[in-house]
Amino acid sequence: MSAALTLMDKLWDAHEVLCREDGTSLLWVDRHLVHEGSHHAFAKLAARNMNVAEPELTFGVVDHYAPTRAGDVAPDIRRMIKTLGDNARDAGIRLFDLHDPEQGIVHVIGPEQGLTLPGLLINCGDSHTSTHGAFGALAFGVGATEVAHILAVQTVWQKRPKKMRITFDGVLGAGVTAKDMALHWIAALGADGAQGFAVEYAGDAVRALSMEGRMTLCNLSIEGGARMGMVAPDDVTFAYLRGRSFGPPDADWNDAIADWRKLHSDVDAVFDREVRIDASTIAPTVTWGTSPEDALPISGHVPHADDAENIQATLEYMGLDAGMALSSIAVDQVFIGSCTNGRIEDLRMAAKVLEGRRAVVPGLVSPGSAKVKKQAEDEGLALVFMQAGLEWAGAGCSMCVGMNGDLVEPGKRCASSTNRNFKGRQGRGARTHLMSPAMVAAAAVTGHLTDVRPLLEGRL
Amino acid sequence: MSGWQTLTGSAVALPHSNIDTDQLIPARFMSQPRGAGYGSFLLHDLRGAQEGHLLDQYRPKVLVAGRNFGSGSSREAAVYALVDYGIKAVFAPSFGDIFAGNAVNNGLLAAQIDDGVLAMLIATMADTAGGAYVDLTTGCARIAGHDIGFDLDPVRRQKLINGWDDIDLTAQYSEEIKTFRAARFAAHPWALPTT
Ligand code: SF4
Numbered sequence: 017m018s019a020a021l022t023l024m025d026k027l028w029d030a031h032e033v034l035c036r037e038d039g040t041s042l043l044w045v046d047r048h049l050v051h052e053g054s055h056h057a058f059a060k061l062a063a064r065n066m067n068v069a070e071p072e073l074t075f076g077v078v079d080h081y082a083p084t085r086a087g088d089v090a091p092d093i094r095r096m097i098k099t100l101g102d103n104a105r106d107a108g109i110r111l112f113d114l115h116d117p118e119q120g121i122v123h124v125i126g127p128e129q130g131l132t133l134p135g136l137l138i139n140c141g142d143s144h145t146s147t148h149g150a151f152g153a154l155a156f157g158v159g160a161t162e163v164a165h166i167l168a169v170q171t172v173w174q175k176r177p178k179k180m181r182i183t184f185d186g187v188l189g190a191g192v193t194a195k196d197m198a199l200h201w202i203a204a205l206g207a208d209g210a211q212g213f214a215v216e217y218a219g220d221a222v223r224a225l226s227m228e229g230r231m232t233l234c235n236l237s238i239e240g241g242a243r244m245g246m247v248a249p250d251d252v253t254f255a256y257l258r259g260r261s262f263g264p265p266d267a268d269w270n271d272a273i274a275d276w277r278k279l280h281s282d283v284d285a286v287f288d289r290e291v292r293i294d295a296s297t298i299a300p301t302v303t304w305g306t307s308p309e310d311a312l313p314i315s316g317h318v319p320h321a322d323d324a325e326n327i328q329a330t331l332e333y334m335g336l337d338a339g340m341a342l343s344s345i346a347v348d349q350v351f352i353g354s355c356t357n358g359r360i361e362d363l364r365m366a367a368k369v370l371e372g373r374r375a376v377v378p379g380l381v382s383p384g385s386a387k388v389k390k391q392a393e394d395e396g397l398a399l400v401f402m403q404a405g406l407e408w409a410g411a412g413c414s415m416c417v418g419m420n421g422d423l424v425e426p427g428k429r430c431a432s433s434t435n436r437n438f439k440g441r442q443g444r445g446a447r448t449h450l451m452s453p454a455m456v457a458a459a460a461v462t463g464h465l466t467d468v469r470p471l472l473e474g475r476l
Numbered sequence: 477m478s479g480w481q482t483l484t485g486s487a488v489a490l491p492h493s494n495i496d497t498d499q500l501i502p503a504r505f506m507s508q509p510r511g512a513g514y515g516s517f518l519l520h521d522l523r524g525a526q527e528g529h530l531l532d533q534y535r536p537k538v539l540v541a542g543r544n545f546g547s548g549s550s551r552e553a554a555v556y557a558l559v560d561y562g563i564k565a566v567f568a569p570s571f572g573d574i575f576a577g578n579a580v581n582n583g584l585l586a587a588q589i590d591d592g593v594l595a596m597l598i599a600t601m602a603d604t605a606g607g608a609y610v611d612l613t614t615g616c617a618r619i620a621g622h623d624i625g626f627d628l629d630p631v632r633r634q635k636l637i638n639g640w641d642d643i644d645l646t647a648q649y650s651e652e653i654k655t656f657r658a659a660r661f662a663a664h665p666w667a668l669p670t671t
Contacts, residue, residue: 033656034652038631046660059509066643072668072671136667141552142550143548158550158574160552160578161552161578161642162642168643169650170657171653173642239548265670275666309494326493436548438498439522
């Protein structure tokens with residue numbers, strides 16, 4: 017009898033070209049996604065006079081520096097976008113350029129275009145590549161040297177990670193989302209809690225999530241230290257993928273599904289660590305500090321100095337007092353978008369809160385892709401945002417990282433649907449509170465961090 | 477990249493956990509080509525906020541820091557900033573997985589120590605520098621008068637010592653890769669993107 021395998025092991029074995037004596041595997045890469053930040057890797061390749069080995073498996077996306085608002089574009093930003101364009105053209109890589117109707121954040125358009133499929137190994141020079149694991153893919157972020165390596169030889173050297181399964185039993189409460197599930201486990205295990213592990217998410221509450229929700233969950237794996245997160249594919253996955261541009265043609269569809277149905281952890285598979293969480297106990301969750309692990313239910317209070325190390329410096333940076341109620345924290349602005357929560361379902365949820373209401377603070381909404389943008393406009397969501405007084409912007413990474421100039425000013429406090437509350441992440445001196453898009457919308461209409469659930473009554 | 481076996485210099489301690497790559501190099505500097513040198517971007521906003529920061533006083537080769545160093549963004553620029561500044565080794569209880577991989581690809585040692593050792597080093601060095609000697613071959617270091625052992629994956633140790641370049645290393649397997657590719661797409665045609 018063959019040994020019971022985890023999903024991660026099945027995916028790994030299917031991509032292992034060879035395993036060196038020292039235990040390092042050479043893995044075949046099915047999809048390689050590059051963006052403006054990949055300029056270092058292209059420069060490395062050029063310095064060696066090498067070509068891109070598999071341009072047809074490589075796709076370029078303008079996202080990090082994509083301008084999302086009308087107006088002048090800084091020369092630096094223009095140069096970054098042009099450099100990617102030049103590199104993509106020279107290498108014969110399909111580029112989702114700035115004005116392409118399919119453009120968007122790499123982790124949004126990969127799935128949207130059917131570039132992301134169950135059973136694939138997907139790499140990108142970006143830590144949130146873990147997102148694509150939501151489809152039952154082996155997907156992880158790599159650094160520039162590794163990007164250059166993949167460009168050159170379409171493979172990557174990796175050590176097999178340990179395996180962790182996080183099982184969410186039960187049912188999520190109304191108004192509680194995948195974002196809250198993620199912040200919840202990261203707070204429980206720590207921002208390095210899953211370092212060295214690949215995380216598989218399982219359980220009824222995960223099965224009940226849409227693909228958008230599963231992507232949010234897998235996206236945030238890296239914030240808990242895991243380089244990859246994954247969910248076994250099922251009918252929800254297949255329904256999402258049917259008919260996507262780059263996905264399997266009809267002739268191959270049944271074979272693909274037959275392969276994909278094998279992608280799950282066997283009943284007796286052994287994980288190095290098992291974590292169980294009762295989803296019904298999860299409340300809308302927000303961060304108060306400068307690490308995603310600094311997350312608490314909205315009913316909580318800013319911790320006291322003896323609760324954690326460095327807390328004083330964190331509170332100083334965040335401009336908060338120990339012991340204050342999280343719901344008393346007033347915000348200066350809000351942001352909805354990013355590869356974590358910039359998809360159509362996220363915008364729908366935020367719009368449910370905002371419909372017929374006015375934001376009392378300014379805010380920016382940047383859809384995750386041009387397609388999401390169009391869909392939101394067609395569904396009337398864009399109108400809801402604008403009528404609430406929020407700015408409806410173009411697609412890109414935008415205020416998640418501010419590379420395109422969408423910055424939070426020093427000292428300003430932003431309720432944000434993004435993934436990192438690091439010092440300076442949204443701009444020098446910016447103060448970020450992470451939460452779900454619905455919670456961001458609630459902060460927008462009340463002007464402070466607040467429990468979204470009462471605002472959603474009768475609207476779900 | 478050339479390898480190294482031992483280093484001698486000074487060390488300073490940054491007694492913070494979660495020093496992420498956004499702090500190591502803020503995003504706004506990342507559009508620069510590498511040739512420009514990334515050293516001046518290292519911990520830019522932290523150093524800028526503090527006149528005469530420890531780093532600038534001592535220009536150490538060794539950093540000691542709290543857990544989860546280099547977490548967050550995969551930006552290899554964080555390692556470039558450290559290396560270009562002159563840092564060759566970081567000692568911390570844990571590192572971001574991607575950062576640790578990037579480090580070894582640029583000759584930077586990311587050495588794991590336990591919490592007790594970290595606390596001892598922070599207490600000894602406080603706001604000043606200590607002497608540092610690191611030996612990759614033995615996995616031993618002497619920092620601020622303390623002899624400490626550190627954990628390092630043997631593969632990474634070899635790579636640091638030899639200064640290997642993976643692309644050259646992989647080239648010898650080009651036949652295996654070709655065979656693998658052909659077999660993979662023959663068995664799973666759906667895995668090729670439709671164009
Ligand atoms: S949206 Fe933010 S986290 Fe996602 S890829 Fe862009 S910058 Fe990175």
